[in-house]
Amino acid sequence: MNSGTLTAIWLKRARRGPMDAVARASLATARGIDGNANQGGKRQVTVIEEEVWAELMRRFASDLPPSTRRANLMVRGWPLAASRGRILQVGAARIRILGETKPCERMDEALAGLKDAMWPDWRGGVFGEVLIGAEICIGDPVAWAA
Numbered sequence: 001m002n003s004g005t006l007t008a009i010w011l012k013r014a015r016r017g018p019m020d021a022v023a024r025a026s027l028a029t030a031r032g033i034d035g036n037a038n039q040g041g042k043r044q045v046t047v048i049e050e051e052v053w054a055e056l057m058r059r060f061a062s063d064l065p066p067s068t069r070r071a072n073l074m075v076r077g078w079p080l081a082a083s084r085g086r087i088l089q090v091g092a093a094r095i096r097i098l099g100e101t102k103p104c105e106r107m108d109e110a111l112a113g114l115k116d117a118m119w120p121d122w123r124g125g126v127f128g129e130v131l132i133g134a135e136i137c138i139g140d141p142v143a144w145a146a
Contacts, residue, residue, distance in 0.1 A: 004078025004142040006090055007050050010067050012037045016106075019067040024137035027093040027130045033072055042098050047088065048125035050076040056117055068110045071101070071125050075142045081122035083144075087131065091140035094132040101125045 010019040014037050026034040032044030048071040057063060066074055073090065080088075083097045103118040118124040 002143070004075045006073060006136060006138055006140040006142055007076045008066060008074035009033075009136065009138060010070075010072055011035050012070065012072070019070055021067065024135060025072075026135045027090075027095075027133045029130050029133040031133075032130060036072060042129060043101075043127040044129045045073060045095050046071040046101050046125055046127045047073045047075060047080060047095070048101075049078070049080055050074050052123050052125075056114065056123070059117065060111055060114065062111055064110055068107075069103075069125065070106065073136075078142045080126045083122075083126055087145035088126075088128065089141075089143050089145045091136040092132070092134035093130065093136050094145055095128040096131050097126045097128045099127055101127045 009022050009025050011022055011033060012019055017037065028034055032039050048069050053066045053069065084099055086097050088095045088097055100122045101124045103115045103124040105115065107115040107118060
């Protein structure tokens, strides 16, 4: 497996606000995604796996959109589990993975049982800080930086 693919980008307008799908976004070093509600701190960018979301929706016989997870980026073909401390390259941008994004009660508000189903094995995705900012767009390659 040489690389995965960035398949979705979402911006959050405000805390608990709607998630807006966009085709491209600018990542700012040490800040996060331009125009996103969360700026600075440790949780500048959140990332989920398309395959994990699809498996959860099959398990629950649901078709909730992946934006329900409220992550900023979705990748395909690139497992994120146990990646704390690794550097994720998305296009020309680099994100240091600082930890696992544990699901909150918002997941159960969307679908009963989803929070518990996402809890183990990093199924809720990851969060990190932007080390190298750049413009990213859907279709960009995703890989661990050497």
